[in-house]
Amino acid sequence: MSKRINFARGVPAEEAFPRAQLELCVQALASSREVVAYQYGPAVGPLPLREWLADYHGVDIANVMAADGSVALFDILCRIWLKPGETVLIEEPCYDRVVNLLRRYGANVIAIPMEADGPALEPLNAAARREPVFMYTVPDFQNPTGTTWSAAKRQHLVDLARSHDFRIVEDSPYRLLRYNGTQEPSIINIGRDVTVQLSSFSKVIAPGLRAAYLIAPPDTISAAAEVAESTYVTPGNFALSVTGEWLRRGFLGDQVAALRRLYAPRLEAMLSALDEFMAGHRYVRPEGGVFVGVTLAHPIDAQRLRKEASNAGLDVADGDGFFISKPSATFLRLPFSSMDEVTVRRGVEILSAIIGNELAKH
Ligand SMILES: Cc1ncc(COP(=O)(O)O)c(C=O)c1O
Incomplete structure (x- = not known):
């Protein structure tokens, strides 16, 4: 598995x-x-x-x-x-x-x-x-x-x-x-x-x-x-x-350089997967960090999305926690730091397929 x-x-x-x-x-x-x-x-x-x-x-x-x-x-x-x-x-x-x-x-x-x-x-x-x-x-x-x-x-x-x-x-x-x-x-x-x-x-x-x-x-x-x-x-x-x-002992500089080498291609993989699979939705193009936030073009049943994603082997955060005024039916936070490029791309591909199916139901 x-x-x-x-x-x-x-x-x-x-x-x-x-x-x-x-x-x-x-x-x-x-x-x-x-x-x-x-x-x-x-x-x-x-x-x-x-x-x-x-x-x-x-x-x-x-x-x-x-x-x-x-x-x-x-x-x-x-x-x-x-x-x-x-x-x-x-x-x-x-x-x-x-x-x-x-x-x-x-x-x-x-x-x-x-x-x-x-x-x-x-x-x-x-x-x-x-x-x-x-x-x-x-x-x-x-x-x-x-x-x-x-x-x-x-x-x-x-x-x-x-x-x-x-x-x-x-x-x-x-x-x-x-x-x-x-x-x-x-x-x-x-x-x-x-x-x-x-x-x-x-x-x-x-x-x-x-x-x-x-x-x-x-x-x-x-x-x-x-x-x-x-x-x-x-x-x-x-x-x-x-x-x-x-x-x-002066380890910070080399550690930050190593993290940049490791994470930069992961961010690249996330952005190109988003461009390929989720181009119709809105996201910023960060130049660093560990997340890309995506705002979907249409509201979605977030609970069902998480359940479907989980069944497909993908864990997704509850976007509502990031909002104070009203629950968000469109926001997803996608982290990329702890996964290699192939996994990042696969995750976005799975997610986009589920979102596509969910939106098609409406
Ligand atoms: C914006 C922000 N502040 C603070 C933290 C937590 O940092 P710490 O591990 O030092 O509690 C995080 C961790 O995710 C974060 O994203």
Whole structure:
């Protein structure tokens, strides 16, 4: 029997984990006479990792906090900034775990529709006047659409945040995974006074390390550290120390280059399969990341689609989770990172056949 095809989750390729390098770092820490990595550590994460991050981002160490997973850091930001009923802006579609968290905090969420180069400006401008506390965005190779914001839209958001006095949460786990084209400026580098940045090594090293971090003003870091201390005391000091050691040894550049070599042809395969089998539907052409979002030309019974796909050996994500306003009967997120080119193409072929059959019934 052929292996199931996983279009449900955008997980990293197993063959890309830098296992030998991590083994070296684990051994170095485990056999070191220093026992720091074994102990409780600071609530903001181990010092060597924070030092490396501060240097890499050109900020002070007081601007850096490391934690177990960037969703945990987003949760802390919600806890220190948000009261129930207050307004938050998101992209639509949006990373589903963030949608869930905002619901849990009772936020009044305004979803801004996404275009090929970032948010639609008219709804964004209107929403900015509704006294948002912050806007959450993934401006590089967004989860779930693969969209990258243009420099002009990044600048526009910073201008809006300054004039309407709200913050921006820039979530950048995919930023290093650019396979072609040129990098847009980070929002935090355009407007450091209004932006905090989350990032994660999940997609670049390995999600099992849970190595993530926040770049923010010192008062935000202190408030976040207080929540961390009273919630989980300290993040996983050993795994974060291994991450710090891996970064300190200079493995990042080669790892990113290896990921680009591995993923670029997979993205190519995804786009050419979409061009071949699903040309009548709408999708952006990402220059990096791990997803391509597809908006179908006609609504479809998503539950039946998932069931039919599953029967054909293809797992597909529930597109509804990425939407706040209404369920989407047309959106599909297609990840390509963990599959070789032949599997990516086969997955799109199966999917398009099922969609064709379903649409033919109407
Ligand atoms: C936009 C975005 N933010 C955060 C994360 C989660 O990162 P972490 O593994 O650090 O929690 C993901 C993972 O899929 C993501 O897509």
